[in-house]
Amino acid sequence: MRPQIILRYLGLILLFNAFFLLISTLVSAATGGGAFFSLLFSTVVSVLFGLFPLVFVPPSDDITNREGLYIVVCCWLLSCLAGALPFVLWGGEFTFTNAWFESVSGYTTTGASILTSVEALPPGLLFWRAATHWMGGVGIIIFVLAILPAMGGAYLVLYRNEMSTLAQESLQYRTRKTLKILLYVYIGLTFMETLLLIAEGMGPLDAVAHAFATIATGGFSTKNTSIAYYSSPVIEITVIAFMFLSAVNFGLLFQCVTGHPGDLLKSPVFRYYTASLVIGVILVAVNLHGSIYPGWIDAWRHAAFQVIAQGTSTGFASADSAVWPPFAQLVIIFLMIQGGCAGSTSGGMKADRLILFWKVVRRRMVKLRHPKAVVVIRAGQSVVDDDVAETVLTFILLYLLVLFVSTLAITLFGVDLLTAFSGTTAAMGGVGPGFGTVGSMANYGHMPGAVKWILTLDMLVGRLEIFGLILFFTITRWK
Amino acid sequence: MNLRFKILSGFLILAVMLFAAGLVSIAELNRIRYSVRGLLEENYISIVAARDMRDALEEQHSGILMLALKDREDGWQSLEKAHGDFQQAFARARENITLPGERESVDAVETAYLLFRASWSNFEAGSRGRDKKLLYLEEVYPSLQNVTTAVNHLMTLNGNALHDTAVGLQNQAGRTIMPGIVAIIAAIVFTLVFNFFINLYVIAPIRRLTRAVTSHVRDGEPMIIRTESRDEISRLAEAIQELVLYGGPKNSRKSS
Numbered sequence: 001m002r003p004q005i006i007l008r009y010l011g012l013i014l015l016f017n018a019f020f021l022l023i024s025t026l027v028s029a030a031t032g033g034g035a036f037f038s039l040l041f042s043t044v045v046s047v048l049f050g051l052f053p054l055v056f057v058p059p060s061d062d063i064t065n066r067e068g069l070y071i072v073v074c075c076w077l078l079s080c081l082a083g084a085l086p087f088v089l090w091g092g093e094f095t096f097t098n099a100w101f102e103s104v105s106g107y108t109t110t111g112a113s114i115l116t117s118v119e120a121l122p123p124g125l126l127f128w129r130a131a132t133h134w135m136g137g138v139g140i141i142i143f144v145l146a147i148l149p150a151m152g153g154a155y156l157v158l159y160r161n162e163m164s165t166l167a168q169e170s171l172q173y174r175t176r177k178t179l180k181i182l183l184y185v186y187i188g189l190t191f192m193e194t195l196l197l198i199a200e201g202m203g204p205l206d207a208v209a210h211a212f213a214t215i216a217t218g219g220f221s222t223k224n225t226s227i228a229y230y231s232s233p234v235i236e237i238t239v240i241a242f243m244f245l246s247a248v249n250f251g252l253l254f255q256c257v258t259g260h261p262g263d264l265l266k267s268p269v270f271r272y273y274t275a276s277l278v279i280g281v282i283l284v285a286v287n288l289h290g291s292i293y294p295g296w297i298d299a300w301r302h303a304a305f306q307v308i309a310q311g312t313s314t315g316f317a318s319a320d321s322a323v324w325p326p327f328a329q330l331v332i333i334f335l336m337i338q339g340g341c342a343g344s345t346s347g348g349m350k351a352d353r354l355i356l357f358w359k360v361v362r363r364r365m366v367k368l369r370h371p372k373a374v375v376v377i378r379a380g381q382s383v384v385d386d387d388v389a390e391t392v393l394t395f396i397l398l399y400l401l402v403l404f405v406s407t408l409a410i411t412l413f414g415v416d417l418l419t420a421f422s423g424t425t426a427a428m429g430g431v432g433p434g435f436g437t438v439g440s441m442a443n444y445g446h447m448p449g450a451v452k453w454i455l456t457l458d459m460l461v462g463r464l465e466i467f468g469l470i471l472f473f474t475i476t477r478w479k
Numbered sequence: 480m481n482l483r484f485k486i487l488s489g490f491l492i493l494a495v496m497l498f499a500a501g502l503v504s505i506a507e508l509n510r511i512r513y514s515v516r517g518l519l520e521e522n523y524i525s526i527v528a529a530r531d532m533r534d535a536l537e538e539q540h541s542g543i544l545m546l547a548l549k550d551r552e553d554g555w556q557s558l559e560k561a562h563g564d565f566q567q568a569f570a571r572a573r574e575n576i577t578l579p580g581e582r583e584s585v586d587a588v589e590t591a592y593l594l595f596r597a598s599w600s601n602f603e604a605g606s607r608g609r610d611k612k613l614l615y616l617e618e619v620y621p622s623l624q625n626v627t628t629a630v631n632h633l634m635t636l637n638g639n640a641l642h643d644t645a646v647g648l649q650n651q652a653g654r655t656i657m658p659g660i661v662a663i664i665a666a667i668v669f670t671l672v673f674n675f676f677i678n679l680y681v682i683a684p685i686r687r688l689t690r691a692v693t694s695h696v697r698d699g700e701p702m703i704i705r706t707e708s709r710d711e712i713s714r715l716a717e718a719i720q721e722l723v724l725y726g727g728p729k730n731s732r733k734s735s
Contacts, residue, residue, distance in 0.1 A: 004679060007672065037503045041658050044499040045665055048492045052669070055480065055488050056676040058708055085661065091653040 008057040014050030024128035033122025038089035104456040106132025108463040111219025111315040111432030114445040130209035137216025137345040219315025219432040226317040247312035247340025311335035313347040315432025322439025347430025428462035500662030507655040521577040522641040529634035531568035588629040595622040
């Protein structure tokens with residue numbers, strides 16, 4: 001392994017971060033609020049550290065799988081560290097642990113916050129917080145590869161580690177083209193939502209921050225009460241629509257807008273994902289009617305918003321779902337574990353894997369009745385081989401295992417079971433708010449420091465789809 | 480890129496980072512200076528003025544009680560002196576309006592004080608032939624309470640601002656220290672990375688070059704020197720290779 005190559009890529013990532021830090025610095029200079037020097041110093045440090053490896057290390061196209069994996073994992077960790085810098089320098093509620101939590105939550109597009117008052121942050125830092133979502137959402141690696149030409153074969157190796165195998169298959173494009181598609185869809189959606197939110201009465205900075213958080217399925221808001229602050233059904237509908245779209249496979253969305261709208265409806269993953277959210281909304285709305293909201297309109301409105309916000313792993317809030325009945329909470333927890341579609345920015349296990357899981361279960365049932373039957377599993381038109389099916393089952397098992405172990409570890413620190421379990425689910429699934437004391441109108445600030453570190457690890461494990469992090473710590477020789 | 484530039488860039492980056500850390504710390508220290516000035520000039524002066532006004536009001540109250548006890552001379556003396564003190568303190572508060580809502584608070588003090596003044600003038604004159612005790616309980620004392628409340632409000636307003644500024648100062652102190660800490664950690668990490676690059680791109684090629692020359696001289700092995708970058712070391716390697724190949728100056732070789 002060549003550490004210098006890894007350092008070169010880390011330098012590129014730092015420069016990419018520095019670009020957004022510079023924009024945040026300019027926002028701070030224009031709006032005031034006191035974070036100017038924190039952001040400026042962070043920009044300077046990131047630029048200097050980013051430039052240095054580029055001066056020494058010549059570009060290289062051929063990187064090995066192992067180097068690719070190290071680059072991906074180190075880039076996430078370094079970005080999170082660089083992202084924490086402005087928070088640490090600014091101070092206030094940000095101790096190092098809190099700053100690290102906020103930064104990891106931003107880059108992994110989780111959206112869980114430690115802040116008791118978001119509105120106390122200066123505009124420059126609010127923009128930076130939203131920018132960490134946007135950068136994390138697109139996948140820092142993918143973005144840098146897409147905008148930096150002349151890397152040739154390096155694309156594929158990095159991409160394999162960044163996106164799940166399922167996402168690569170369903171996109172049906174070669175890597176370079178896929179990266180472009182992701183970018184077009186991502187930027188296009190961000191622009192559209194920003195313009196719509198401004199037209200609906202949101203301030204420009206708030207609109208950009210909320211669009212960043214929505215398209216990345218993050219959930220950081222610029223207001224203490226999240227979207228509930230605006231108390232505007234029009235804004236809620238817009239945000240619902242974009243949260244839903246952001247959790248759909250971007251390749252399908254691209255095909256849809258480039259003249260193949262039928263592909264979207266033909267996709268079994270999209271149909272399953274949509275149906276699960278619709279059923280979730282119906283179940284929760286019926287449960288809320290009478291028990292929490294006397295009228296049907298409020299029950300539908302808040303059920304739709306919360307189910308889609310948490311089911312797509314975004315995590316915005318229009319109401320305090322922590323006080324909702326246990327049935328509604330469990331429906332939402334199931335959707336939080338499920339997540340959106342592969343090939344999107346959403347978290348969770350991904351709907352694609354659950355479909356395959358149900359197909360494997362069905363095949364086992366058929367085989368129990370007809371032991372000699374040959375039953376193949378299909379994903380769309382293609383046959384899924386047993387290796388992929390086994391990987392999916394292993395992934396689901398590991399996901400649940402990590403969920404259980406983390407919950408267990410968190411309860412050790414005196415946190416109640418609902419808070420521990422929903423908090424871990426929200427962290428691993430990239431959702432943000434859970435239930436109990438970490439509900440949609442609460443925050444993670446009161447959690448013990450060790451719990452915050454466990455949750456940040458969960459966020460990274462979820463974002464790197466478990467296998468990435470396991471391989472990072474276990475492989476010694478891998479060509 | 481040549482080696483001189485690479486090494487120079489390393490030191491330059493280190494210098495820029497330390498300079499930036501120093502600059503940010505100086506800027507934050509400067510902000511602390513302004514905050515302290517604000518603390519002293521803006522809030523503390525108003526708080527002291529409010530306290531003096533309250534003392535003056537207490538003295539006026541004593542004067543009124545003396546008047547009630549028929550001690551007119553001492554009573555008037557005390558009232559006039561306290562009135563002068565109050566006016567001085569009030570003038571200071573009026574000249575030092577710095578907070579949002581402070582002007583309204585100062586105006587409220589003025590209005591309440593004018594009513595209080597009117598009430599003790601009436602009290603002394605025993606106006607409308609009313610009982611002095613009743614006059615004191617119904618007019619003088621309530622109006623005195625009103626002025627005290629208005630002065631207390633002004634004091635609280637400035638006290639809260641003083642507290643907020645002090646909390647802000649605590650944060651600013653942290654912001655002054657943090658760039659230094661970050662710069663120290665960054666400098667250590669940077670030094671390690673710099674050292675790694677120097678080893679990889681300077682020391683290691685020189686060692687390879689030395690080994691190749693030694694092997695060639697001792698064992699007559701062919702001179703094959705591999706360099707990754709185009710810099711002074713790669714040019715030195717080429718020069719040595721040329722020297723080994725041709726064994727002397729090209730011109731003398733041609734002439735012979």
